[in-house]
Structures are given as structure tokens and as C-alpha cells.
Amino acid sequence: MAKQESDKPEVKPFKGPAGGWGSVRSLAEILPREHVKATALKELGRQNKPEGFTCVSCAWPKPADHHPFEFCEEGAKATAWELTTLRTTPEFFEQHALAELREWKDYDLEQHGRLTHPLRYDAATDKYQACSWAEAFDAIGAAVTPLAPKSVVFYSSGRTSLEASYMYSLMARMFGNQNLPDSSNMCHESTSVGLKAAIGVPVGPTQLEDFKHCDAILFFGQNVGSNAPRMLHDLRDCRKRGVEIITFNPLKERGLERFTNPQSPVEMATLSETQISTQYHQVKAGGDIAAIVGIAKFLVEWDDAAQAAGEPRILDADFIRQHTTGFPEFVDSVRAAEWSDIEREAGLTKAAIEEAARVYAKAKAVMAIYGMGITQHVKGVESVRMICNLLMMRGNIGKPGAGPTPVRGHSNVQGQRTVGITEKTELVPVEKIEAQYGFKAPREKGLDTVETCRGVIDGSVKAVIALGGNFLRAVPETGPMEEAWPRLDVSVQIATKLNRNHLFPGRVTYLLPCLGRIEEDVQATGPQAVSTEDSTSCIHGSRGKAKPASPHLLSEPAIVAELAKRILPPNPKVDWDAWVADYSRIRDAIEETYPAVFKDYNKRLFTPGGFWKGNKAAERIWLTPSKKAEFLRPTGLSSTGFEDAEGRFRLVTLRSNDQFNTTIYGYHDRFRGVKGTRDVLFMNREDIAEARLSDGQIVALESDAGDGKARRREGFIVTPYDIPRGCLGAYYPEANVLIPVEHHAEQSHVPAAKSVPVRIVA
Ligand SMILES: Nc1nc2c(c(=O)[nH]1)N[C@H]1C(S)=C(S)[C@@H](COP(=O)(O)OP(=O)(O)OC[C@H]3O[C@@H](n4cnc5c(=O)[nH]c(N)nc54)[C@H](O)[C@@H]3O)O[C@H]1N2
């Protein structure tokens, strides 16, 4: 096994830009590291191209005028990860009991490569054993059918295609519940709730084209260099046009500082880099609401002065009057906010905020791009609404080059919602589905991720079926969750590689290996294509061509169909087999359920750049109760949801540049200069001195939620880092054991992973 961890971890500042030669070198290491054949290079050439496959990494849009290689370092890693020649075979499981594997790290678990056979857990030996597909489906059917519909959960992770997601959500509803939590519940649900309330649509209204028309960008809490690197091309083009990019992030993220295009021979040869951010504000974790109130305060002040002097206004009074409600209440709260409170909560000076406000006040079209640094807070929904407030003050929604731009995570996470993966009745055309399939669909709200965790812990959830993902590792409160999971009657995991969730069996447990999106998917009518929706609501076809990792794999639609046939009574209106034989018939069914979005779905499947599903906010049609865009008066200045206290820190849980969520590719977080370990605790030097700790000292963290429950993790290496005082950084998912399940965003229930109250124990 390739050992990437080292006894002498290195932490030293990284001096290069994002992209550049480092990225190319990293790529040269990736292919051998993942044990892929040279043919993988051919597959990389097909990534994100019409008639190719959509990248399995992030959800950033794929342009119509694509480059010869439309991928990035991270996309290449994700592709190589799936195309590895290594295999986790039944022989592997003969050698390793689950008790032993539970001692392994996430990285080591996935290092044996792709799963090859359907597996049944055998409690007598504590091992997985190969079984036939027929046995697996029959046993799952027999175990699930007698359970009360409400006690069964159907989780899915956002990589799954639109076709498989549609079938899966239909199966859940026909079984009798909407217990359809997905990774979005831990991710951009604050966006889906916040944008819907503010501007009437749950998704961002902007598109790639808007990058050509904006003259300033506000960038909040998204680490573009690691998590959506293809966007660096758009940002660089903006910078070349002189667009100002103002960043708010507690950490100095390299991708937000400098970038060299690894695909441009000229930039590479001349070592020329583009400065990305023109202003960089190291806001405190949880300080964005305060920072935005500060900017708004300047705008209001300057607008007052402009009116008094008879000069052109700073606020877009016409937009506010014609298109919005709630402005007076919002402005009152902005006027009432004290600068001393704003400075303290944001961790920024008034002068720094003024600098940002000056640029914003001058710009004619502004995009506000954001990620998990905004959504994963107790006040995550409010933070999203504050971004909308700020944009609305100057009419920056519904015109070219302007608007909120959430950067979605998984490659089809937004699309899953479009085709019914949701616990919320109001998001599905229930009557349409009932008419189409002749059954009574449930109206009761289903369980989201946080509610599923509660249910697993209190025993009311009896079965979890997971279409992808690593639920037990990605959720908060991993201690009690791991204890409770074995009490489940049924645990079924559909996956491509072994992960920690698979090591916690229920009474009846199956691990079902499936095809990845890059692999050829041949059914009765021939090779099939699937589709995904990107962050800007464009829908793309995807055709895998690589040889499957094992002849025993089934596709996700095929697995869902077989499960449905076992757990549901027969229904002549749903011909699961016909759908699997020809996926274009699934798309016809999707089009019938959602005619407006999916008109001519099969015909438009491979439209270059994807086909856009439209967005009413982009046309300034507001689908809110008031039929206007709605300002929100903030309830406070901090988004953490807890008070500051002596010795209490705000822990930010982060992704490294060498992971995809719970998949750990390696131990090299290049941009942050960390090599050989994931146990770092990023900490401000002054805080280290004040706490009488030293560089490299090993400490433990304890949660400081004040709920009387002990949560602790040992073995963090104190690492001096440029991070605001009072804030700490550590990697997700290792730190998840410290997050209380009840520490989540109000309204959206997104776990508040970006400000966890903790104490350091030396
Ligand atoms: N290579 C790779 N690509 C990925 C993923 C991956 O793991 N690896 N994951 C995918 C998924 S599912 C998602 S959701 C996205 C995640 O992509 P991001 O949204 O970038 O998520 P994080 O890496 O968690 O980092 C969030 C950023 O927010 C900053 N931050 C933390 N707290 C605050 C705060 O209070 N305010 C502000 N302004 N900033 C803050 C952090 O310093 C960090 O730079 O990426 C997707 N793409």
C-alpha cells in the first residue's frame, strides 16, 4: 500500500500560485499514485465535452466553447480515483474483519481500489462475503418490506445522475415516505431556503456569461483553488478586464490570491501569474453578517449625503421601490448597528470595510460568489439573505453580470432536487406524480439529514439505504452515530469504493458495488447516457466509455430498479425494467413530470454547454409570497449562534487540496503547505502564545457546546497559521466527532461546521 502519511509532517508556507507548474507536477504524481493506466489520459480528454462525460468532481458549469482539456487538477484526481486499476475484492474481505478495518484511516480504506462484487455482511465472522445480486435484492426486500414506511430512510449523495435520482425518489414515495435526505442537507440547503425566501428561486440566477459583464465580484467563504478550480479561468479573465474581486475569508486561500493557468503554454513559460483578489479581508469565522452590515452602513451614509447634495444616488431607489419589500426595516437595523460592534464581530476595521464598500458603491454589475463559509453556520440562511440584501441595495439581481452565485458541491447535487430528491412536499409536483403513476403520494414532510441522525440515535429509524456517499462519516456527532448504527435492522450501501460507513453493519447489511459515471453502461438496448445539472442550472448529457472496473457491477438505475421491484407492490404504470433497458425512457418520464424544465429532454441532452432550465429571478419575476424580492432584517451581527467566552474557540472544519469530501486522495494540502498529516490544528500565533502552547505540540479538542455531552478528539498538532484570533482550523471529516447534531443552521438544518464551539486541552 502506498504510504503517504509520514512521521515527520511538514508544514511550511507554499510560495507558488494556484494552478501553474505545481498543478502539472501534482497531476504527474496523481496518475501513478492512483494506479491508473495510460488510457486514463484519453478519458481525461473526454471530460466535460459534448458526447463526453461530466466530471465527477465539482458542479462548476462546463462551457460550450470548451478548451482542448476541459479539466483541472482536482477533476483529474477524481477521474483517476475512479479509473484506478486496484480492486477491493472478496479476498480482501476474507483477510480483514470489520473490527480491524474500523481502526484504518479513511485514506487507507479507499486505497485498495474499486469494489468488485456484491457483498453480504456475516456477523459470525465479522466479515463481508461475496453473494449473488439475486440473493442481495431478495434479502433486502424481505427485510425492508415489513418495516413501517416512516422508519426507512433513503439517503443519496449528489453524484448520482438525474435518471437514477428520479427513480430513487419515486421509489421512496411509492414506499410511503419522503425520507430523502441528501448531501445537499449538509451543504447548500441554506441557499435553497435563503434564496427562495429572498428572491423566490432556490438556486443561483447567474450563468457563466455573467462573468463577461460584471465589473466587481464579492467572494465569500469558498475555496476556489481546491474546490472549483475551473472557475479560476473565469476569475482570471475577469481580472484581465480589470474586474475588482473582493474576498472575505478567514484564511488566505492561495487560489483566491494568485493563479497561473496550467493549460496556457505562454503563462507557464513566462511564469506569469494573475492576482485574483484585489482586496482580501480576513473576516472572523461567522463574521460575514457584520461585514455586510458594515458595507450597507456606508452605502446608506453615502446615499444620505448624495441626496442632501442633490447628487446621483448610491442606492438603486427605483429597483428598491419597484422590486422589493422590507427595505425600511432593513435600513433601520443597519443605521442602528454600532461600528464598535461591527468591527468586533467581523474582526475587520471600519477602514477595511470602507474600502470594500467604495468598490461596491462604484460598480455597475456585481456578482456575489459564495460557498460553505456562508451556508454552514447557525445563521447560514440569514447570511445568504444578507448577501441578497446587499445585492438588492444596488439592483444587482436580474441583470447581466450580477446576482448571487452559490457554488454547489457535488456534480449533480442541484439536479437531484430538480427531480424529486427532497424531504419537502412543496418542492415536488405531488399531484402530477400521482396521476402519472396511480398511487397516493405521501404529504408528510420527510426526514432531512439532521432528523435522520436524531432518528438513528433514538432508534426510530430502522433502515438506511444509501445511494452513494459516506453518510456516517459526513454527518455531525459521529461518536453516538457510530454507536447507534449497528442497531439498525437494515443497512444497504450502494458504492464504488469502501468507506467508513460500510464498516458499521446493521442486522441485515449489504454492500452493493456500482458503475461510476466514467464507465460504459451497456443495457438491453445498448450503451446508455445519463445527465447532470451544474451550479448554474445547465443540464448536460454524460456518456461513460471506460471499461467497467468489474464484470459484476450494476448501474445505479439498475440497482434502484431491482430494489424497487422487491420493496414495492407491482404497479403496471411503472415499468422499471423498460426504464433500465433504455434510459431515454426514464428521461421521457422525467419530462412528463417536469415538462417546463425538461422540454425535449432527449433531443437537447448533448447541447454544448448544457441546456438551461431557466430562472425567474434572472427575469426579475419574484416567486415569493409578496411577489417582490424580500429584504430581511438581521437578528444579530454574528452567525455563529453561540456567545464568545474565555477559552472558547470557533473551529472551522475544512477540506484540503487533496481530498474530495470524505475521500482522502493523499496527505498533501499543497496550497496550505501541509504535507504528511491531516492532524493539523491551524491557530493564530498570538493565541498560541497566550494559551502557552508551542508550535508542534499535540493537543486535544473538546466540544464546548454546553449541552453536557462529552465530545473529544486527541492528536491535533498545533500549527501556527495566518488565521484570525479566536478561530481554529482542522480538517473535515476527522473533526466531525466534535460537532453536536443540534449545532445546525436555523431553518435549513445544515450542520454548522464552520463555527463549532471548542476548547483546547493541552
Ligand atoms: N477537490 C475538491 N472539490 C470539491 C470538494 C472537495 O472536497 N474536494 N467538495 C465539493 C463539495 S460537496 C462542496 S460543498 C464544495 C465545497 O467547497 P467550499 O465551499 O470551498 O468549502 P470548504 O472547503 O469547506 O471551504 C469553505 C471556505 O470558507 C472559508 N470560511 C470558513 N468559515 C468562514 C466564514 O465564517 N466566513 C467566510 N467568509 N469564509 C469562511 C474557509 O476558509 C474556506 O476557504 O466543493 C466541492 N468540490
Ligand SMILES: Nc1nc2c(c(=O)[nH]1)N[C@H]1C(S)=C(S)[C@@H](COP(=O)(O)OP(=O)(O)OC[C@H]3O[C@@H](n4cnc5c(=O)[nH]c(N)nc54)[C@H](O)[C@@H]3O)O[C@H]1N2
Ligand atoms: N465537518 C464538516 N462536515 C461536512 C462538511 C464540512 O465542510 N465540514 N461538508 C458537508 C458537505 S458540503 C457534503 S456535500 C457532505 C458529503 O457527504 P457525502 O456526499 O455523503 O460524502 P462523499 O465523501 O462525497 O462520499 C464518498 C463516497 O461516495 C461513494 N461514491 C463515489 N462515487 C460514486 C458513484 O458514482 N456512485 C455511488 N453510488 N457511490 C459513489 C464512494 O464509495 C465514496 O466513498 O459532507 C458534509 N459534511
Ligand SMILES: [Mo]
Ligand atoms: Mo457539498
